[in-house]
Amino acid sequence: MLADKTVILGITGSIAAYKAADLASKLTQAGARVEVVMTKSATRFITPLTFRSLTGRRPVDMFDPDSELGIGHITLAEAADIVVIAPATANIIAKLAAGISDDTLTCTVLATRAPTIIAPAMHDSMFHNPITQDNLTKLKARGFTIVGPEQGRLASGDVGMGRLATTEKIINIISNLLERNGDLASKHIVVTAGGTQEPIDPVRYIGNRASGKMGYALAKAARDRGAEVKLITAPTPLPEPVGIEAIHIRTAAQMKQAVAEAVIGADALIMAAAVADYQPKSTAKAKIKKTSPTLALELVRTPDILTEVTGNFLKVGFAAESHDVITNAREKLEKKHLDLIVANDITDRDSGFGSDTNKVTIIDKQGNIDSLPLLTKREVADKILDRVVELLAKR
Template identity: 45%
Template structure:
């Protein structure tokens, strides 16, 4: 997978810089062409000549050392790279990168590149757990950078814990797996709905539900990472949408219905993970309702059943529904699977406090038209999303065979 790839390796100033030598060698053995940029701190641990010998290419350390007057070195390297690896990535490098600083050869190149960037952090366990480092990692994640988690073990500082640079062979394995993943949905179109809807009563009140949208956003991120052209239609949420997708923001069930109907054609997979209101107030008030003596009755009317209508109009697309239940999960799942003409349904038990609404983790049961039943144990919503897409791809291929 790495043969012929142009790999730019950024090495920052930590004791784990010695492992970057082995990583360079192994990348070359995989058939990659490797060029190395070192920070000033990195050169205190390993000489540039070492990387030059291993990569068989010049090593870059100084943003002002322009060897070729026809090119600006950091722009040329940024455009040249097919992928970038930062190993080791120190807390200092993460902070500069998260804040858009460009004060040396490595950071100026990183700001200029459009290639995928893999970050392999390495630092003391307490540094890795510091709130500022965690915040920087979140920022970089939102920017679309990819992470190779540090391992647990004995650290150079004498501590034992998380923060050790992942082994070179494991770094390569993760990158190869990511390269393979990028082709799983290549050329496919995926439509996903996420989050709640809000149904207005008056200018200050509305009916809604507890959906955070996290599951739908995780699905959109995985689909995009796997090469799909993704459209994400989301109700009111407090999550930033993944970069690189077509994001449509809506508020009401009617707006979500219209957006879905406008985007449903030519989709390969449609996943309705949104928690759309089943009812809305029959009458809305232009001004704030005043408090009166006695009880208040709000008459409600049905909203459009988006999933049912998608099932009725279904053609070649693979249609997936989500359902939140508190009891008889499989019974209601199978009932909706058949009634709404779905290819698959994903069932959530929202009575669980650890995997219900607002949680970062989930635990689901998947039922498909072809008879598959799989319980996916509690895990992050990103991991669950990966397994769900594996199932959908396998089932869709099975329909054709």
């Protein structure tokens, strides 16, 4: 994936600049042509010689009269398959948000049409400052991909949000962006995941055993095939996948609202979430005390998201069944006007809730039944997406 790609690696004046050496080395080892651009401050943390040694190329300075690149920043901007600024200071983030171009790095970013990744690294207080947050929001809206920062120990000795994303994570994002010519390139896919939680009182809820793993696997597989993915997720302990817009919700009603907004302009909706069928009729404002020997909860139906959502996109549903799997799934497919339904037998030990594997049957509108063997959830995700690609091509 990285072989023969030109990666512009921008390095700025953060204490994390030394970590860029590892990134430059790994990218070079993966076959990329790495062109390093350092800000003046960055050279006070780590020397250009380090990068020259690691990449075999001299860091680029647009004012270098002896540069073989001609007008360095324009040559770089045009040659770039991708630009990565890692670490990115609060300062470079502010300059890019304001359109300032006063050094080789800012000029290159302004001149390029290549996707640009920004990996911020700074003290937690600088990161959380509303000025930095506003600048990042602006850059995101302009199509920059922001990676990290991560929570952890900072150079100051404090613990907080500000550590540079790991080399592995940054390389993953680079690979994903370079893969944007996959078979779902430019498609907008909405995926739901996890089990909704319907509150009984401020501390208790009605939930289910869904882990979110199937939905997350689908979201990541769609991303890796080039799709723009929105992941509407109920609470799960799973890490937020990189390169995907995650929308966090808790209840079925919130999921319905989030889905209605996310599907505008979407090509497909894949409902992998386990949405509660019933919710308490009312939520107690205060914690319910254990005063009486019994407690009756009155439940009412939650909204049926798949039936109620409308629009010209492909609809894929899931049916977790404990008996008559195929018959029940077919009924659901017809009733909810789905294009595909993915049925699984939750009584199967290796399949379904919490497991890393799944054994599913994919049924389409024409009644074709495809029973897959036991696969990892990622493999199942790719099988489902193969069908989505096929159906989208026929539209």
